[in-house]
Amino acid sequence: xxxxxxxxxxxxxxxxxxxxxxxxxxxxxxxxxxxxxxxxxxxxxxxxxxxxxxxxxxxxxxxxxxxxxxxxxxxxxxxxxxxxxxxxxxxxxxxxxxxxxxxxxxxxxxxxxxxxxxxxxxxxxxxxxxxxxxxxxxxxxxxxxxxxxxxxxxxxxxxxxxxxxxxxxxxxxxxxxxxxxxxxxxxxxxxxxxxxxxxxxxxxxxxxxxxxxxxxxxxxxxxxxxxxxxxxxxxxxxxxxxxxxxxxxxxxxxxxxxxxxxx
Amino acid sequence: xxxxxxxxxxxxxxxxxxxxxxxxxxxxxxxxxxxxxxxxxxxxxxxxxxxxxxxxxxxxxxxxxxxxxxxxxxxxxxxxxxxxxxxxxxxxxxxxxxxxxxxxxxxxxxxxxxxxxxxxxxxxxxxxxxxxxxxxxxxxxxxxxxxxxxxxxxxxxxxxxxxxxxxxxxxxxxxxxxxxxxxxxxxxxxxxxxxxxxxxxxxxxxxxxxxxxxxxxxxxxxxxxxxxxxxxxxxxxxxxxxxxxxxxxxxxxxxxxxxxxxxxxxxxxxxxxxxxxxxxxxxxxxxxxxxxxxxxxxxxxxxxxxxxxxxxxxxxxxxxxxxxxxxxxxxxxxxxxxxxxxxxxxxxxxx
Numbered sequence: 001x002x003x004x005x006x007x008x009x010x011x012x013x014x015x016x017x018x019x020x021x022x023x024x025x026x027x028x029x030x031x032x033x034x035x036x037x038x039x040x041x042x043x044x045x046x047x048x049x050x051x052x053x054x055x056x057x058x059x060x061x062x063x064x065x066x067x068x069x070x071x072x073x074x075x076x077x078x079x080x081x082x083x084x085x086x087x088x089x090x091x092x093x094x095x096x097x098x099x100x101x102x103x104x105x106x107x108x109x110x111x112x113x114x115x116x117x118x119x120x121x122x123x124x125x126x127x128x129x130x131x132x133x134x135x136x137x138x139x140x141x142x143x144x145x146x147x148x149x150x151x152x153x154x155x156x157x158x159x160x161x162x163x164x165x166x167x168x169x170x171x172x173x174x175x176x177x178x179x180x181x182x183x184x185x186x187x188x189x190x191x192x193x194x195x196x197x198x199x200x201x202x203x204x205x206x207x208x209x210x211x212x213x214x215x216x217x218x219x220x221x222x223x224x225x226x227x228x229x230x231x232x233x234x235x236x237x238x239x240x241x242x243x244x245x246x247x248x249x250x251x252x253x254x255x256x257x258x259x260x261x262x263x
Numbered sequence: 264x265x266x267x268x269x270x271x272x273x274x275x276x277x278x279x280x281x282x283x284x285x286x287x288x289x290x291x292x293x294x295x296x297x298x299x300x301x302x303x304x305x306x307x308x309x310x311x312x313x314x315x316x317x318x319x320x321x322x323x324x325x326x327x328x329x330x331x332x333x334x335x336x337x338x339x340x341x342x343x344x345x346x347x348x349x350x351x352x353x354x355x356x357x358x359x360x361x362x363x364x365x366x367x368x369x370x371x372x373x374x375x376x377x378x379x380x381x382x383x384x385x386x387x388x389x390x391x392x393x394x395x396x397x398x399x400x401x402x403x404x405x406x407x408x409x410x411x412x413x414x415x416x417x418x419x420x421x422x423x424x425x426x427x428x429x430x431x432x433x434x435x436x437x438x439x440x441x442x443x444x445x446x447x448x449x450x451x452x453x454x455x456x457x458x459x460x461x462x463x464x465x466x467x468x469x470x471x472x473x474x475x476x477x478x479x480x481x482x483x484x485x486x487x488x489x490x491x492x493x494x495x496x497x498x499x500x501x502x503x504x505x506x507x508x509x510x511x512x513x514x515x516x517x518x519x520x521x522x523x524x525x526x527x528x529x530x531x532x533x534x535x536x537x538x539x540x541x542x543x544x545x546x547x548x549x550x551x552x553x554x555x556x557x558x559x560x561x562x563x564x565x566x567x568x569x570x571x572x573x574x575x576x577x578x579x580x581x582x583x584x585x586x587x588x589x590x591x592x593x594x595x596x597x598x599x600x601x602x603x604x605x606x607x608x609x610x611x612x613x614x
Contacts, residue, residue, distance in 0.1 A: 021613045052461035055470075056328075066469050072459040074331050077354050080324035081314065087328025087336070088459065091286055095461055114322070116317040205431035 017041035019050045021070045030230025031222035032187040033061060033129065038067055039197045040098070040127055041080035043204050044071070054088055056081045060102035061135040079110025085124040096207060097124040104134050107143035107167050114173065114215075121178035121212035125150040125203045128169060129234035130184075131220040132241060139225030143167045146244055151225070166244065170217045174250035182251040186219035188237035192247070199249075205257050214256075219245055268444050272297035272436045274406045274444070275339070275365055275429065278413035279590065280305055283448045284363070285334040286312035290326035292346060293377040294433035295367035298339040301479055311450075319344040323351030323364075330360035331470045333458030335417050335451070339365035341433075343374065343385050352373040352426055353392025357472035357483065359490075361420035363413070364398075364428045367436040370595025378595025379433035379466035379518060384572035386544040387428050396487050398426040399494060400545040404521045406440040412543070414445060423494060424457075430545065434518045434597060494547055501542045503556075507540030511611050512556055514577050515566040516542045518597065523566045526603035535611050544572070553580035561614045566603055568596075 006063065016022060027033045044050045053071040057063055059078035066073030076084045081099035083181035089097040106114050106128050133151055134140040141154040142205060144166050148157040158166075170184040181203050181205035185196035196218055204216035219241045252260070270278075276298045279287070287302040299315060306313035312329070316322035322338050329336040340348060345366050355362055368383045370376040391398035399419055405407040409431060416427040447507050459468055474480040505527060506512065515523040518539035530537040540556060542549050557563075560584050567576040576587040581587055590606045592598045 051463040051475050052422040054459045054461065063405075063473060066471060070462070070467060070469050073461050073471075074328065074469070075354075075358075075458060076327075077324060077350055080320065080327075080351070083324035084328030084331070085329070087286065087288065087316065087325035088332055090325075091329050091332045092460070112317050113321050116321065120314070148429070214315050 017045045019044040019053070020069050021068055023067060025068055026064060027136050028060065028224045030221055030233055031061070032218070032220040035187050035193060036127060036129055036218055037065065039193070039200050040100070041069065043201045044096070046201070047204055047208065049096045049204070049208070049261050053098070056097070056099045058101040058105040059136070060098070060105050062102065062129065063098055063136065066102050079108070080113055081105065082110065082113040082122070082126065086117055086120070089124045090120060092237065093123065096204065098127060099124065100127045100129070102129050102135065103131065103142040103144045107130065107169050115176060118173050118176040118213040118215070119178045121180070123207055123210055123212060125207050126215040127200065128215055129216040129220045130169070130245065131222040133222050133225045135225055140244050144169070146240060168245060170250045173215060178213055178249045179215070180253050181206045181219065181249070181256045182213040183215070183249045184219070184245060184247055185218040186237060186242060186247055188221065188234040196257050200209065202256065202260055205259050208254065209259060211222070211253065211255050217245070217251050266437050266441045269442045269444070270297060270404055270437065270439045271406050271409055271431060272367065273301050274442055275413050275431070277300040277305070277444055278410040279337055279363065279417070280309070281434060281445050281447050282414045282417045283450050284311070284337050284417065285450060287338065288314045288316050288322040288329070288336070289338050290316050290319045290340065292344045293340045294369055294379070294436045295341050295365065297436070298365060298380050302523060305516070305576040316594070320351070327351055327355050327360070329490055330355060330362045331455070333460070335421070337363040337365065339367070339489065340379070341367045341369045342354055342380070345386065347385065347392065349392040352398065353394050353533035354472045355397065356392060356396045356426050357394060357487070358470050359424040360470060361424050362426055363416045363420055366428055366430045368432045374439050376595045377433060379517060379597055380593070380595050381432055381517060381568040381572070382570070382593065383430070384545065384567070384569060385431050388548070391426060391428065395484055396490060397546045398428045399423070399498065400428045400430055401546070402430050402516045402543060402545050403435060404517050404541060406438065407442040409435060410442055410444060411542050412566070416574035419498065423490060425490065430517070432518050437461040449532050486549060490531050497535045497546045498544060499549040499551055500544040501540060501552050503538060503540045504541045504542070506538035506544050506556065507534055510536045510561045510614055511564060511607065512538050512540050512562070513564045513566060513603075513607065514540045514542070514553070516545060516573065519566045519568050522600055523603050525576050525600035526607055529600065529604050530607045531613070535607065537607055537611065548576045548580065550576070550580040551575065555580060557584045559583040562610060564606060564610055565607045566598065567591045568598070
């Protein structure tokens with residue numbers, strides 16, 4: 001901002017990150033994809049890596065994420081983003097590679113790919129958007145749908161006898177040797193959003209240090225398919241999702257611990 | 264270069280290495296696992312990328328990612344594994360990034376067996392994945408040809424930004440023959456301008472197969488079709504023998520073509536005027552040459568290791584001018600020259 005004579009120079013306190021394109025997104029009101037995109041973009045800017053980043057979009061509501069991130073991007077087949085990321089990162093290890101995936105993409109059809117990418121210690125970062133439902137296809141059960149939760153394919157509420165139990169992905173992947181940093185955070189209020197950004201930053205820093213696979217699971221809202229207002233949705237995350245999906249660091253190898261301390 | 268005794272699968276893999284393949288992603292499946300194993304040893308030796316993926320699904324998507332960086336990449340599999348790769352191949356073809364896929368066919372359908380077969384002709388020529396496109400399909404009939412066509416495959420893939428499949432069967436994959444490998448080509452240093460190399464001082468590159476608007480996707484399809492038309496025009500390949508004055512033309516590709524050759528030669532020794540036409544590109548099918556031959560022969564006999572698939576392409580090329588008969592064995596059974604000879608003789612008598 002330029003100074004105007006007689007007035008103190010104003011400080012720029014808020015701007016669109018360079019890593020986010022100046023285009024409107026298609027997300028619903030109250031959807032936290034926008035927040036998650038922004039967090040990732042801010043971190044890419046702060047780390048100065050936008051120009052060597054390649055983002056991989058999922059099949060899901062974020063299928064068009066490559067239109068929103070101001071980086072090279074690719075669109076993966078459903079669940080296969082970790083395999084694509086593997087191919088890209090192995091050929092270009094000095095680049096920053098991330099996948100951005102929903103709960104169907106990562107935990108249903110793509111569960112093999114994410115587990116093995118973690119096991120191989122593939123040096124990319126996964127942003128995992130857990131909103132306990134399939135958004136893009138209008139509200140079916142996801143692997144992370146809670147017991148008793150109503151969805152279009154569990155209209156009377158998820159019955160664990162028939163449909164089994166939800167997967168706690170962060171915990172699952174934390175058990176895989178090869179992961180460097182596996183964390184779960186939430187996007188349901190400002191405090192948690194700030195903590196989420198810290199975790200995303202740690203994850204990308206782990207990648208830059210070549211420490212292995214990093215993932216941040218982000219509890220997210222889907223007001224449209226949960227059939228709630230945005231404020232109700234945020235409350236639902238706090239009251240129902242957080243107790244089942246605790247917010248914590250599930251895997252932090254020593255070198256990542258050191259990175260976090262140096263901040 | 265020296266002539267050495269080489270196993271088909273190993274020769275294919277080493278040919279790819281000589282052609283400058285930078286990354287190989289694969290999964291074990293008989294009868295092509297030697298490709299993976301050879302790559303497992305050689306690629307790390309050369310500082311190139313090798314991964315045994317968790318499945319063929321993962322392998323083809325690793326190929327997709329790596330292809331997006333503009334590098335020469337490949338995978339290999341066999342019938343059931345190719346089925347798993349069809350989704351990835353469709354994405355790759357629509358995205359117009361280059362790659363090479365080796366398919367060493369086995370008996371099917373289903374889990375089938377590990378014996379040689381040609382039962383996936385339709386799969387590779389019609390349905391390398393869902394959607395309106397064809398992969399380029401090259402079919403060697405010997406270890407030497409497998410080497411030569413693998414090198415060609417990478418050149419075609421890059422030239423057209425397309426999927427190129429090299430299809431053999433378990434017999435070619437497993438047999439050992441004297442052959443010559445080409446010298447090692449240096450790895451390319453430059454990446455194409457469309458590749459995902461990081462948006463340094465340029466607008467981001469996006470590689471996607473998604474196009475939500477119908478007119479937009481139609482444009483994508485028209486572009487693909489134009490490319491395929493050019494390929495069809497320019498890349499048809501075949502070989503033939505004893506076609507001069509032939510009344511009956513035997514048509515076979517790969518191992519079937521090679522076995523038929525023995526039968527054809529025997530028929531000629533008996534005084535029959537029989538020739539052999541062997542397609543080398545299964546897609547684009549060598550229709551131009553075959554339809555020319557239809558003008559001068561009285562009949563075609565198509566020999567395949569399946570229930571009759573390429574025979575349909577022969578019929579199309581022959582344009583209804585002459586009868587086209589099919590002879591085949593299925594389930595991994597490999598025909599012997601004698602049975603093909605009897606078919607030739609019986610048909611020839613009726614001409």
